[in-house]
Structure formats: structure tokens, C-alpha cells
Amino acid sequence: MFFPYKDDNPTLSAPVATFGLIALNVLVWVLIQGMGTEPRLSASVCELGLIPGEILRRLPAGTPVGGGIPCEISGSPNWITPLSSMFMHGGWLHLIGNMWFLWVFGNNIEDSMGRVRFVVFYLLTGLVAAATQAFINPASPIPMVGASGAISGVMGAYIVLYPKVRVHLLVFVVIFFTRISVPAIFMLGYWFLLQLLGGLPTLARESGGVAFWAHTGGFVAGMALIYPFRNLALVEARLARGLP
Numbered sequence: 001m002f003f004p005y006k007d008d009n010p011t012l013s014a015p016v017a018t019f020g021l022i023a024l025n026v027l028v029w030v031l032i033q034g035m036g037t038e039p040r041l042s043a044s045v046c047e048l049g050l051i052p053g054e055i056l057r058r059l060p061a062g063t064p065v066g067g068g069i070p071c072e073i074s075g076s077p078n079w080i081t082p083l084s085s086m087f088m089h090g091g092w093l094h095l096i097g098n099m100w101f102l103w104v105f106g107n108n109i110e111d112s113m114g115r116v117r118f119v120v121f122y123l124l125t126g127l128v129a130a131a132t133q134a135f136i137n138p139a140s141p142i143p144m145v146g147a148s149g150a151i152s153g154v155m156g157a158y159i160v161l162y163p164k165v166r167v168h169l170l171v172f173v174v175i176f177f178t179r180i181s182v183p184a185i186f187m188l189g190y191w192f193l194l195q196l197l198g199g200l201p202t203l204a205r206e207s208g209g210v211a212f213w214a215h216t217g218g219f220v221a222g223m224a225l226i227y228p229f230r231n232l233a234l235v236e237a238r239l240a241r242g243l244p
Helices: 016-032 040-048 081-087 092-113 115-136 148-161 184-203 212-229 232-240
Strands: 002-007 166-173 176-183
Touching (some): 016 040, 016 115, 092 148, 092 232, 148 184, 148 212, 166 184
Antiparallel strands (some): 002 166, 166 176
8 A cells, every 4th residue: 555645846836726626625524514424424425426326317216325325316416416526525534635645746737737727627537537437337326425536637647747757655564664756657557557457346336435437537537638738838837947
């Protein structure tokens, strides 16, 4: 198990949009999800999480929602859930892990796009991630929540723009840990491989827990969309300052 804690990749400007997205996720966790307390956590996941079988109308109204959430499939899907689900989380570790990955990799992608483009890119890759998971398991009754699909898009963009930048990792082996640094292409490529391998068993059955195909779809979308979304003037300005 590994966890990235920083990279060797300074920014030219303050990552205002990245800060803003992190703050918005935290505010939603506190104000809407009650910091994980019940019944607000379950209610928020049921009402604002994306349930593929509900939004694609593959499940009849009254079908119990999966994942241990005490609610039922609605007869009228909430069409805001592909967007709102990106800002919902299932627990403290879920939130903290996602926000840390967003901070480590998001600031540099914002630096290469500009603030407005970055926010649009983030939301778009998040929507692609959600659509990928829903396409793979269209009748799933399990709510999808979390920013990880959009953050996967950020990571996909990072591997294209900054493959040689060194990423510092905490590596955990049983009860011991050490620190290493590796090129981003190795760390992110290995992470992407884990998502593919984790997703293969879910092709034949419904599965809760980690939305591997959302991660995969978001990552591929980020790799593709970085080309139209990057701001060449900002990229050249970084190069002129000797940055990656």
C-alpha cells in the first residue's frame, strides 16, 4: 500500500480553484452530511448519490437501495445526482484521502490550465467517470459517492503533462512503512493498473465499495481532455521558469 504525500513540482500561481474545490467538499461534508453522523449521512447518500439503476430506470420504484442505506429507489430520478455525487463522501477517511490526492496533483493541473478551465475539466471528467461506472453496472442499486472519479481525471492529466516529475510516497508493509520517490508515470501507471484489475471482477456481478470503473473512466478522460483544456501560454510560462 502506498500514499503520495508531495511531488517535486512547484506552481507559478496560487491554486485558488483547487483550494475552492477542497473547501466545497469539506463544507458539503459538514453542512449536508453532518460530518458522517446518522441519519444525515444515509439521507445525503440516498438523495444526492448517483444510483445507476435509478437514474437509468433499470429498477422499479420501491426497490431497496444497496450498500446498507435505509431507503428505496424513487420513481422519479434526481437528475442532479451525477453532479452532486461528486461532492458526497462515505466517511472521514474517504474524504481526507480524496482531498489529499486532489491537493497533491490538482494544483499543477490548475497551473497548466488556469482556474476556470480547471474547474470545468474537473467537473467534466467527474461526469465521464460516473457515466462509465453506470454503463458497466446499469442496474446497480448501490449509490455512488465521492470525488475520486474527478480526481482520477486530474491524475490522468498529470501523467500526460508531468510523467517524469518525482512523486514522494509513504509505502506501508504490514506494520512498517518507508518513504520513496518515483517518477509520476510509475506511480500513476501502477495506480491505474490496480483500478483495471480491481474492476474486472465486477463485470460479472454488482459490487459495492470502490467504484473501480469510475476511476478508470475518469483517468482515461483526463488523459484525453488535457490536450484541449491545457493553456499553452501557461505551459510555456512554466517551461520558461525551468518548471516541468
